[in-house]
Amino acid sequence: MSELEHYTLTINGESRDVLDAWIGESLLYVLRERLGLPGSKGACEQGECGSCTVYVDNAAVCSCLVMAATAVGTQIATVEGLNEDGSLTDVQEAFVTEGAVQCGFCTPGLVMAVHHLLDHNDSPSEQEIKEALSGNICRCTGYGRIFAAVDTVISVRKGISS
Amino acid sequence: MPVFIPSSLNEATQLLSSNPSAHLVTGGTDLMVEVNFNHRHPETVIALRNVPEFQLWNVDHTAGLVHIGSSVPYATMEHGDLATALPALAEAARTVGSPQIRAAGSLGGNLGTCSPAGDSLPVLSALDAVVHLQTSTSTRSITFAEFMVGPKKNSRLPDEIITGVSIPITNGWQGYAKVGVRNAMVISVASVCLAIHDGQVRVALGSVGPTIIRCTESENWINSVGLENVDHSLAQEFGERVRAESRPIDDHRSTAEYRRHAVGVLATRLLLRGVQK
Numbered sequence: 001m002s003e004l005e006h007y008t009l010t011i012n013g014e015s016r017d018v019l020d021a022w023i024g025e026s027l028l029y030v031l032r033e034r035l036g037l038p039g040s041k042g043a044c045e046q047g048e049c050g051s052c053t054v055y056v057d058n059a060a061v062c063s064c065l066v067m068a069a070t071a072v073g074t075q076i077a078t079v080e081g082l083n084e085d086g087s088l089t090d091v092q093e094a095f096v097t098e099g100a101v102q103c104g105f106c107t108p109g110l111v112m113a114v115h116h117l118l119d120h121n122d123s124p125s126e127q128e129i130k131e132a133l134s135g136n137i138c139r140c141t142g143y144g145r146i147f148a149a150v151d152t153v154i155s156v157r158k159g160i161s162s
Numbered sequence: 163m164p165v166f167i168p169s170s171l172n173e174a175t176q177l178l179s180s181n182p183s184a185h186l187v188t189g190g191t192d193l194m195v196e197v198n199f200n201h202r203h204p205e206t207v208i209a210l211r212n213v214p215e216f217q218l219w220n221v222d223h224t225a226g227l228v229h230i231g232s233s234v235p236y237a238t239m240e241h242g243d244l245a246t247a248l249p250a251l252a253e254a255a256r257t258v259g260s261p262q263i264r265a266a267g268s269l270g271g272n273l274g275t276c277s278p279a280g281d282s283l284p285v286l287s288a289l290d291a292v293v294h295l296q297t298s299t300s301t302r303s304i305t306f307a308e309f310m311v312g313p314k315k316n317s318r319l320p321d322e323i324i325t326g327v328s329i330p331i332t333n334g335w336q337g338y339a340k341v342g343v344r345n346a347m348v349i350s351v352a353s354v355c356l357a358i359h360d361g362q363v364r365v366a367l368g369s370v371g372p373t374i375i376r377c378t379e380s381e382n383w384i385n386s387v388g389l390e391n392v393d394h395s396l397a398q399e400f401g402e403r404v405r406a407e408s409r410p411i412d413d414h415r416s417t418a419e420y421r422r423h424a425v426g427v428l429a430t431r432l433l434l435r436g437v438q439k
Contacts, residue, residue: 005165023165024197024204045198047191047263048347059235059265065194066266067187069165070209113261134346135260 012081050136102140189266232270334358401430
């Protein structure tokens with residue numbers, strides 16, 4: 001039996017203690033099962049689906065592939081922290097209005113990926129959008145409505161339409 | 163404490179020296195798949211994410227050499243100065259997993275795991291990269307061929323940490339091509355890196371043998387023919403010769419026959435791209 005660990009992570013700007021954890025636990029597991037942050041979804045557990053996407057030091061990564069105990073000292077951001085007051089972000093609003101949410105399982109990861117893209121590039125090409133979302137799998141929508149939601153956010157942010 | 167997060171190279175090598183069975187991890191994208199599926203149960207981990215030396219890279223055009231620290235993520239190799247200096251590495255980096263994986267994964271991980279399917283490894287082989295290793299008391303630098311000795315086997319000693327690689331810049335074309343079951347986010351079924359330096363071709367194969375295979379016989383043949391004479395039929399023959407040097411197996415991802423076919427096609431294609439025909 002491995003020794004259990006106590007450590008502190010910084011999540012959405014807050015210090016969160018993780019107690020009696022096994023060192024092999026993924027950040028996804030710790031977020032969902034230990035810290036009450038179930039927004040990040042677990043599906044493949046091997047970095048293929050992107051539904052667990054979070055930011056670690058501003059890089060969008062799969063939380064299922066981050067060993068949580070090694071993330072001490074990093075800044076972790078999850079979908080729960082996108083808007084401090086818990087209201088929908090413009091990306092989330094666009095997902096709703098464009099019908100980009102069907103079963104909803106992939107949505108938190110996609111929302112994180114879209115925010116990450118548009119926060120670094122306000123005018124991505126179609127190719128850049130597809131590339132940026134290539135690590136997020138949706139089995140419902142066929143992606144058309146997701147791309148429409150991205151286009152809506154780009155237009156709204158540029159003030160082209162409201 | 164079973165998880166160590168050293169903040170200097172010296173601290174990291176000291177920790178490994180006292181804990182030689184520890185798992186070394188940077189992004190975790192490889193190790194954590196095995197942990198999540200209960201194939202590995204790490205007891206002690208040394209996380210290298212905070213060692214500044216491992217995150218450094220530079221392109222030295224005067225020396226004709228690129229240095230890439232072992233924790234530099236693939237995302238950094240896809241664009242910018244690294245991609246300009248090493249286009250084949252940029253192409254290989256872009257085929258690694260998804261953007262999320264490329265934000266975390268690094269050459270240190272590919273080298274540490276040393277899978278014949280590691281996307282960056284044919285590039286390191288074809289470009290004659292040198293791997294740098296360090297202990298708490300010594301350093302050594304070895305060629306990629308000396309480093310990779312078998313499937314998932316390398317010559318890293320238990321107390322050594324891979325600090326980075328040095329990659330000579332070629333003065334000719336270089337490229338990388340990979341076949342998988344689909345275009346995105348896939349483990350390679352066959353891959354080829356071809357580079358030209360001083361008019362001489364070098365070619366290395368991934369996923370078609372126990373290690374990355376440098377096709378020295380095919381290289382010698384095409385270099386004796388002369389690149390200026392390459393046409394479509396000579397490129398086909400080059401592909402045949404590369405095919406003959408591959409040593410693939412049947413496994414759950416593909417058959418040996420298909421892999422043999424695929425590396426030949428890729429080698430022919432890359433050679434024609436290299437000579438712009």
